Amino acid sequence: MDMSGYHLTSELARLALSSRPELHAEAERAARFGLIDYLASGFYARDDAGVAKLWRIVEAEGGSADVPVVGQGRKASFLKAALLNGFIGHALDFDDVHSDVRGHPSTVLLPALLSAAALNRLSGERFLAAYAVGVEVMARLGRTIGSAHYEKGWHNTYTLGVIAAAVAVGYLLGLSQERLEKAIGFAATQSSGMRIQFGTEAKPLHAGLAAQAALLSVKLAEEDFGGTRQGLDGDIGFFGLYGDLAAAEERLLTDWGSDWSIVQPGLWFKIYPFCSAAHHAADAALRLYQSGAFRTEEVDRVHVIFPPKGDAALIERNAATGEQGRFSVEYVVALALCGYPLTLEHFTNRPIEPGLLEFMPKIERRYDGAIEPAAHAVPKGRFTIVEVVTKNGDTYRERIDCPRGAPGNALTLDDLQAKLLASARNDQARVERLVETIMNMKTEDDMQSLLALI
Template sequence: MPSIDRRALIGAASLALAGSAARAAPEPSAPPAGPAAARDVTRTLARYVVDARFEDLPEPVRREGTRTFLNWVGVAIGGSHHETLDVAVAALQPFSGPPQAGLFGRSERFDIMNAAFLNGVSSHIFDYDDTHLKTVIHPAGPVASAILALAEMRPVSGRDFLNALVLGVETECRIGNAVYPNHYDVGWHITGTAGVFGAAAAAGRLMGLTEQQMVWALGLAASQPVGLRESFGSMNKSFNPGRAATNGLFAAILASKNYTSSDGMIEAKRGWANTISTKQDYREITEGLGSRYEAALNTYKPFACGIVMHPAIDAAVQLRNENRLTPDQIRRVDLKVHPLVLELTGKTAPRSGLEGKFSIYHAVAVALVEGAGGEKQFSDRAVRDPVIAALRGKVVPTVTPGVKPEQVEMTITLADGRTLSRQIEHAVGSVENPMTDADLERKFVDLAEGILPDAQIRRVMALCWDIANLKDAGDVARAGVQV
């Protein structure tokens, strides 16, 4: 699915994170990290992944890992019957190996390599998955896709699965921090290029790799960066997290049989970081392991569109619900916005659901009419709805100095002359205003409805919430297929 320019979104996302500036790219005059910072980076990370125990994870980190997993399963089910996945399934099915693992929301079974790829693709199709806002990495796609496929082939306890998921997310986000934003700015899709490390680390942990084998797994992952931003706007975009899942799993399997690599593939002079980025801050990878958790900063999109429109949708939904507004009551909707809003989402008359994702006019109108901003609100049906189309013409966004990318000021003028106002500082879904568990469940149901029966949806959600207590994590995958 096409996406709005990610570099532009970075400013909005980063500003929404308190304290993230401390880990931003250094100014040109700042000295580089010294040689000591680049010593044994790959091995230090490998040792941590091999040794870190579930018992060592703070409860809030375990909880966020569970929420990450629930959100990922929901978006993977939601994308399971999109044309993108239909094409991929048809293309790969004749070449699949043994039917070792299933696909969420579908009945086909594939070998674990292809299953990991296809579930990774499905989870990213709507651009509705989790987001580590500091790097714009979508962490769960590469990691969860790889290890859930593995868990179907060789039983894994839910406790071990959740530990591996958190360690995988931690690995990819820390590596992403080390090269962001320079690596991203030149055109790499960081979800794929960093995600492969997360998939390798998580799969390797479940396979019981030794420290040396984990070093090799990370090295083999470094040899498989995937994803260019030029692919945004095509099926290729969701290919990237899917392929990162497969590549990471591939790396771990090879390393488990002692397929070797360099011991410094992340930090060496001709290694991953120096080859694909002009910024390398290895402290982001090694410092605070086991005490500072990037996995705890994961966020979840409440709306199926670009981040810059989220504050306006949030304001519209709040005012609609609080005042029981109907479209005929609304004379005009004024928005004070940051310049990025019109620059990235200024389509006044979208013709398709996809174009609606790039229209602040549609986003506000559909939120006021339907009280939501999910995938159904960015469909062809919603864009062509005459009531929504008429209300789009009453939305008036104005670029206003002082309004930050994560903010909006909305004023609705009613037909009787009254006005309603709402200012949003941090939209729902941000780190400062995270989605609640109930929000995540509503999102899950909205995505899965029409694909799985209601009872099955509830069963899958219950298993996700209880992942840490399951005897067999593969039960989640088996529960989420079409029968």
């Protein structure tokens, strides 16, 4: 396989189309888990204020009501349903992440795939396979694009998600290789999304915009609209412009199919409704609080110690609302050390309580490049240490390398079912039917059953 020159786009398309992840039981099972978790994240956001705002815009445009919108009991056009379903899945930042992606795969991939599945008769098996292919592409894009991409300010969920979702939908619909190459180019040329939007409703909107743009890309390819077949290649292609072309040429497509990124390292399902970069600190702070070794009012100061740049996603140092608090390690640690549960009602658009605002300045971020990350660390190279110093000088430390929910410390099907049940207002019957449908879906009828249940 000649990987020099202009072959990234064509090889990616060829390998994606030749994939058979459904032959790997673990990949298929992981896809079923991811679907449950995505729906739970979406159901939780049912009454989110942003959803209502988006509906008003969608209504102003009008359009065919073809595709169900998660948890809304309503349908929208294939593009607008993808916009809504992407936003809804990510609205509370309660949806999965993937450490290779450094972002959120399922809330881009599944909305795009659901729209495509609603407009065509496709099997449940193929749907799950397309989802696994999408995760594979997004993980490989993430591994290859380099950490500088994220650190410069890009939001990988959008920049990489749009391309991965276009490949996933192209796979689902069985595009020709040539058309899939063009779809990749249309997606790449719509790749955007800035991290400066973190902490606002625009962040989850990015997921919806990526899903919508991916669907449009495939639709353009289906219409044989003209576009480059080399969107990822060369100095002015996607990698040259957004990342590291040499790394992509070397590593984007190596060992395709030997294992699946949806399994290895796998999706990270969240037990807390905030940015995963704060989950290590949350686990550590909860352990410290639950140890009973000190009382909240005895705390003099708290050090939260990261590897250098390990807190890049945690952009809020002075959160004022719970929503901003999703990106504030200070807020999360304050909640835990003040004895609050880390549940959804503390991460809404309401102002942070005065007691917590008073506590937060005790918390200081530190960075230590000399500490060796653990071999099982998730993401690779990451850890967080929370160190409480009491007024009488005692010090208590907890270090977390792999938080609950992360691969290696994964949620079980029971855990996921519990998350879905809580998200579905404890509608046991509905949740049981959903989980059964998802865990067994294979045929075209199964696919339609799922669409009728969401």
